[in-house]
Amino acid sequence: MKRQALTSALLRPQFAALAAVLFINWLLFPGFFTVTWQDGRFFGSLLDVLNRGAPVAILAIGVTAVIATKGVDLSVGAVMAISGAVAAVMVSTGTPAAIAIPVALLAGLICGFWNGVLVTYLDIQPIIATLVLMVAGRGLAQLITEGSIVTFSDPVLSYIGTGALFGLPMPVVIAFVLMIVTTIAVRRTALGLLIEAVGVNRSAARFAGISSRLLLLLVYSFAGFCAAIAGLVVAGDIRGADANNAGLWLELDAILAVVLGGTSLLGGRFSIPMSVVGALIIQAMNTGILISGFSPQFNLVVKSAVIILILVLQSPQAGQWLSRRFTPLTPPPKRSAK
Amino acid sequence: MSIIKKLALVAGIGALMSSTASAEGLAGKVIGFSQIGSESGWRAAETSVTRAEAERLGVDLKFADAQQKQENQIKALRGFIAQGVDAILIAPVVSTGWEEVLTEAKEAEIPVVLLDRGIDAPEDLYLTSVASDQVKEGRVAGEWLVGEVGDRDCKVVELQGTVGSSPAINRKQGFEEGIAAASNISIIRSQTGDFTRSKGKEVMEGFLKAEGGGAEICAVYAHNDDMAVGAIQAIKDAGLKPGSDILVVSIDAVPDIFAAMAAGEANATVELTPNMAGPAFEALDAFLNAGTMPEKFIITESKLYTPADDPQGEYDRRKGLGY
Numbered sequence: 018m019k020r021q022a023l024t025s026a027l028l029r030p031q032f033a034a035l036a037a038v039l040f041i042n043w044l045l046f047p048g049f050f051t052v053t054w055q056d057g058r059f060f061g062s063l064l065d066v067l068n069r070g071a072p073v074a075i076l077a078i079g080v081t082a083v084i085a086t087k088g089v090d091l092s093v094g095a096v097m098a099i100s101g102a103v104a105a106v107m108v109s110t111g112t113p114a115a116i117a118i119p120v121a122l123l124a125g126l127i128c129g130f131w132n133g134v135l136v137t138y139l140d141i142q143p144i145i146a147t148l149v150l151m152v153a154g155r156g157l158a159q160l161i162t163e164g165s166i167v168t169f170s171d172p173v174l175s176y177i178g179t180g181a182l183f184g185l186p187m188p189v190v191i192a193f194v195l196m197i198v199t200t201i202a203v204r205r206t207a208l209g210l211l212i213e214a215v216g217v218n219r220s221a222a223r224f225a226g227i228s229s230r231l232l233l234l235l236v237y238s239f240a241g242f243c244a245a246i247a248g249l250v251v252a253g254d255i256r257g258a259d260a261n262n263a264g265l266w267l268e269l270d271a272i273l274a275v276v277l278g279g280t281s282l283l284g285g286r287f288s289i290p291m292s293v294v295g296a297l298i299i300q301a302m303n304t305g306i307l308i309s310g311f312s313p314q315f316n317l318v319v320k321s322a323v324i325i326l327i328l329v330l331q332s333p334q335a336g337q338w339l340s341r342r343f344t345p346l347t348p349p350p351k352r353s354a355k
Numbered sequence: 356m357s358i359i360k361k362l363a364l365v366a367g368i369g370a371l372m373s374s375t376a377s378a379e380g381l382a383g384k385v386i387g388f389s390q391i392g393s394e395s396g397w398r399a400a401e402t403s404v405t406r407a408e409a410e411r412l413g414v415d416l417k418f419a420d421a422q423q424k425q426e427n428q429i430k431a432l433r434g435f436i437a438q439g440v441d442a443i444l445i446a447p448v449v450s451t452g453w454e455e456v457l458t459e460a461k462e463a464e465i466p467v468v469l470l471d472r473g474i475d476a477p478e479d480l481y482l483t484s485v486a487s488d489q490v491k492e493g494r495v496a497g498e499w500l501v502g503e504v505g506d507r508d509c510k511v512v513e514l515q516g517t518v519g520s521s522p523a524i525n526r527k528q529g530f531e532e533g534i535a536a537a538s539n540i541s542i543i544r545s546q547t548g549d550f551t552r553s554k555g556k557e558v559m560e561g562f563l564k565a566e567g568g569g570a571e572i573c574a575v576y577a578h579n580d581d582m583a584v585g586a587i588q589a590i591k592d593a594g595l596k597p598g599s600d601i602l603v604v605s606i607d608a609v610p611d612i613f614a615a616m617a618a619g620e621a622n623a624t625v626e627l628t629p630n631m632a633g634p635a636f637e638a639l640d641a642f643l644n645a646g647t648m649p650e651k652f653i654i655t656e657s658k659l660y661t662p663a664d665d666p667q668g669e670y671d672r673r674k675g676l677g678y
Contacts, residue, residue, distance in 0.1 A: 062561075062564045165677060308564060
């Protein structure tokens with residue numbers, strides 16, 4: 018049974034899309050899959066995809082939970098800027114990173130909690146509630162940094178963005194661990210089921226005895242927490258907090274990653290690992306464009322064309338059409354459970 | 356501070372007492388300044404330099420922050436006109452829609468000076484405009500590289516600004532003009548880093564991978580210093596030495612590039628001076644006191660800084676300006 022589940026999971030269109038994008042990258046640049054060992058870590062374009070995709074993947078993990086409750090969080094990019102600004106300002110004024118990092122994470126958690134309060138207790142539509150913080154949050158971050166880029170040389174904070182563990186870039190390790198922990202938390206407990214129940218029908222879930230308010234507060238806080246982690250990663254990467262640009266428009270990339278991962282914006286069924294795959298598809302495309310040598314005027318056109326193609330291939334209609342057409346060619350895998 | 360204020364006061368009183376004479380400069384004059392807002396470190400520096408210049412000259416500067424909105428700027432200008440200021444400085448947030456309010460200023464006989472951005476309006480509506488020449492900035496960077504590499508073959512990678520923005524277009528054009536005569540220099544890759552550090556780093560990582568680990572790359576030209584700072588980190592991560600293995604040249608002259616230069620990791624930067632107010636005050640001084648019409652377009656100097664120009668001293672001098 019398990020092997021069958023794994024096989025069918027790997028046959029999902031998201032993996033096909035990721036493989037296709039990576040294949041195109043390889044065609045454009047033959048050295049794409051070359052990975053070397055340098056300065057105690059793996060080094061290569063494939064690692065760049067993982068490393069640069071990590072912030073969006075981390076955001077997407079949090080946003081997936083929110084979208085599964087039929088909500089959306091537009092503020093995660095601004096929350097990234099806030100957490101980066103808090104941590105950078107604190108370490109650059111002499112506070113040890115051991116205090117600055119938890120405080121920055123707490124700031125993200127509070128931002129998420131604020132969103133949750135607006136959505137649950139004031140019943141504001143999530144897109145509007147989080148839009149408030151998307152706009153105001155960046156201003157808040159600019160206020161913290163006083164409009165300038167706050168640079169630091171703190172080794173711990175830099176390590177989060179540029180360090181390596183087991184030869185892998187630290188952001189990749191963080192994203193991977195977060196994905197595993199979150200997946201276990203939602204799938205090995207009833208939490209995932211409760212989130213889906215609230216997403217499908219909040220009132221029905223409440224009547225069924227689910228404390229939907231508490232659950233919503235939890236998922237929005239979690240999204241803020243994830244955004245704070247991503248903010249630390251990005252700040253650590255450039256050893257500075259750039260309140261004007263950190264996380265700018267990344268909330269849209271995160272939502273796109275979730276959608277590419279197959280989670281419906283209408284709530285309900287969701288998959289954390291598939292959202293991470295979605296983030297990797299986006300980054301594989303970005304990295305491919307960078308190494309392809311196309312003129313930058315084509316960046317957005319190429320990106321949108323590929324995304325439209327992937328979304329069309331994922332749509333149920335296209336799936337039915339393709340399976341009707343190619344049924345004789347691709348028989349469904351029939352492997353026995355034993 | 357207090358000495359300067361006293362001096363300003365003395366100068367101001369002096370100006371009041373001899374209102375017929377014309378050699379007192381701008382002391383005691385009331386000048387309104389409508390700033391765009393705090394969109395970048397450079398703009399914050401422009402604001403603080405303008406304030407410092409005003410204080411040095413004894414000008415009573417009325418500062419209005421428009422928070423990136425034209426309507427706020429128009430409101431501020433009407434406020435200045437109603438107060439009857441002696442002159443107005445404005446960094447226009449957009450290029451259109453200024454005719455009406457500028458006509459009001461003209462009717463009130465208040466000269467208006469545009470800072471660092473131009474507008475689409477008849478030239479007689481403002482006294483002059485002070486701005487940098489972005490094409491020249493690129494050209495100075497290109498000419499520096501030509502002189503630096505001599506006869507060696509040099510493959511350059513370029514980190515462009517935001518696609519379609521005027522600094523990106525002009526700084527690219529200027530650099531290409533600067534290296535046009537040198538056939539040994541060629542731009543092999545050019546991508547946008549959106550004027551930010553993290554994108555500059557990401558794009559440079561891609562370039563390094565795509566060009567055989569960076570061994571082929573002789574120089575990186577970034578349209579602003581922030582992208583250069585990101586690229587420097589990417590070069591270091593790839594195990595190369597920025598500043599010697601790969602030359603780094605960029606534009607803006609923000610404090611952090613001088614820190615990199617002091618560490619031997621950057622080679623040259625072209626200054627986009629935050630002191631647009633200095634030339635503006637000079638023009639106003641000549642106009643208000645002697646009736647001299649200034650040139651319509653005052654171009655600021657695009658000064659080249661290299662490690663020979665005391666980068667540590669420049670860093671210390673600039674970091675307090677609010678970049």
